[in-house]
Amino acid sequence: MHPVDVLQQEHDFIERLCAVLSKLVEAARRKEPVSREALERIIALFRERVDLVHHEKEETVLFDELGRAGVNWTSDAMTRIRTEHQQERYLIRSLRHSALQQEEWTESDRQSFVSIGAELLELQHRHLEQEQAHLFPLARDRLPAGRVDAVLLDFEKLERQGMDCAVAASTLEALERQYLS
Numbered sequence: 001m002h003p004v005d006v007l008q009q010e011h012d013f014i015e016r017l018c019a020v021l022s023k024l025v026e027a028a029r030r031k032e033p034v035s036r037e038a039l040e041r042i043i044a045l046f047r048e049r050v051d052l053v054h055h056e057k058e059e060t061v062l063f064d065e066l067g068r069a070g071v072n073w074t075s076d077a078m079t080r081i082r083t084e085h086q087q088e089r090y091l092i093r094s095l096r097h098s099a100l101q102q103e104e105w106t107e108s109d110r111q112s113f114v115s116i117g118a119e120l121l122e123l124q125h126r127h128l129e130q131e132q133a134h135l136f137p138l139a140r141d142r143l144p145a146g147r148v149d150a151v152l153l154d155f156e157k158l159e160r161q162g163m164d165c166a167v168a169a170s171t172l173e174a175l176e177r178q179y180l181s
C-alpha cells in the first residue's frame with residue numbers, strides 16, 4: 001500500500017463524517033432539534049481522527065518527506081494546506097463549544113451552529129478536493145519508493161495518538177445509521 005492510499009481512505013472517512021454533520025446542520029437550519037450527544041461524537045471524530053491523526057500524517061510526516069525529496073514544502077500550496085488545517089481546528093473548537101453548552105441553545109446559538117457548521121463543511125470539501133487534485137499526485141510522483149515503508153511506519157505511530165481506528169469506524173457507522181438511513 002502507498003501512503004497516499006492511506007490518506008485517501010481517511011478522506012473517504014472524512015467525507016462520510018461530513019455527510020452526517022451536514023444532516024445536523026440542515027436540521028438546525030430548519031429549526032429542528034439537534035442532538036448534542038451526536039454532535040459531541042462527530043466533534044470527537046474530527047478532533048481525534050481528522051486533526052490528531054490525518055492532519056498530522058500530512059503535516060509532520062508527508063511534508064517532511066517531500067521536503068527531503070526536494071519538493072518546496074514552504075510553497076504556497078503547502079502553506080495553504082497548513083492554514084486550512086488551522087482554520088478547521090478553530091471551527092471544530094467552536095462547534096465543540098456549541099456541543100458542550102449546558103443550557104438550551106438560544107436562537108443566536110442555533111444560527112451560530114448553522115453558520116460555523118456550514119463553514120466547516122465548505123472548507124473541508126474544498127480542502128479534500130485540493131489535496132486530491134494536487135498534493136496526492138505530487139506525493140505519488142515524488143515520494144521515493146525506498147521511503148514508502150518508513151512513511152507507513154511513521155503513519156502507524158501517529159495512529160496511537162488518536163481514537164482507535166476500529167472504535168472510530170463503529171462510531172461513524174452508528175451515526176450513519178442514525179442520520180443517513
Ligand SMILES: [Fe+2]
Pocket residue numbers: 055058081085127131
Ligand atoms: Fe489536509
Ligand SMILES: [Fe+2]
Pocket residue numbers: 007011054058128131
Ligand atoms: Fe487530507
